[in-house]
Amino acid sequence: MIYTVGEAARQLNVAASTIRYYDKEGLLPLLERSSGGMRMFRDDDMSSLKIIECLKKTGMPIKDIKHFIDSCIEGDSKIDERLAIIESQRESVNRQMEEMQKMKEMLDYKCWYYETAKAAGTCAVHDQIKPEDVPEKFHQFLNQP
């Protein structure tokens, strides 16, 4: 199956101008054109876009994604480098998920804080709340007014 830039954009839920921008930045070096100059997206190109999307969504800058794509073009001599890049990104994702988990715990506490305040009709309820009335998992956030 062959797609135009608009069809590819619709499939990946991004703007066509974004895909053209990626192409201009060299992220799609193997993308072919029709005789008239139209971009022709094949399955391989859609797969490239998916890994680009994955790296982008996990916080890799376009420049670094280009570096990865470049090492893909270079073939089997760069397998080690590509593996190192992906492993490093996976570790970055692990750190991001840990960070996200911590942020979620703080938001869980804030939710409980406002639910309690809402039930009491005032935030002042937290000034005289006893530690044993605070769920165990939120104790880390006490002494933080």
Add this chain to the structure above:
Amino acid sequence: MIYTVGEAARQLNVAASTIRYYDKEGLLPLLERSSGGMRMFRDDDMSSLKIIECLKKTGMPIKDIKHFIDSCIEGDSKIDERLAIIESQRESVNRQMEEMQKMKEMLDYKCWYYETAKAAGTCAVHDQIKPEDVPEKFHQFLNQP
């Protein structure tokens, strides 16, 4: 305990100019100054910075953080609104973590892909690999060259 902007910055591991920028944008409306005009960060201000950091790290734009801070200043009449904002952000975090998980699975596959290629010395090994040699969890990524 009272901190200067530099001390506060060191504690939260951000640049002092960032904290000054947040102040300029109205995120620290209760921050007091010394007689000489220096910012004085009290525990309350440090807590404000921590919730600002939490909202920022979970993707909330400065404008929306200001809206939240504004509703904190307005007192008990805005408890419902504040709860709604925090709940919505918590749901956003849940969606982000699900997305992150999907991205991680793709990176896990790519790691396996390059580990296998590295062992074989060539990516061509994947052209003739049998589906039963591909771990179950990676089957979703097959037919994606």
Add this chain to the structure above:
DNA sequence: GCTTGACTTAAAGTTAACTTTAAGTTGTAG
């Protein structure tokens, strides 16, 4: 009192990642 490092401000500069614009071309349906 003096030095020095950290602070103050307003204003300008930076960066990434797009998005928009304008002018023109392609491909397809009727």
Add this chain to the structure above:
DNA sequence: CTACAACTTAAAGTTAACTTTAAGTCAAGC
């Protein structure tokens, strides 16, 4: 053959979130 939506490009514009600069002020130690 014509219309028209979707494509093409280069170049300029946008946005968020800072960061830097320049010129000056504050506070603590000697």
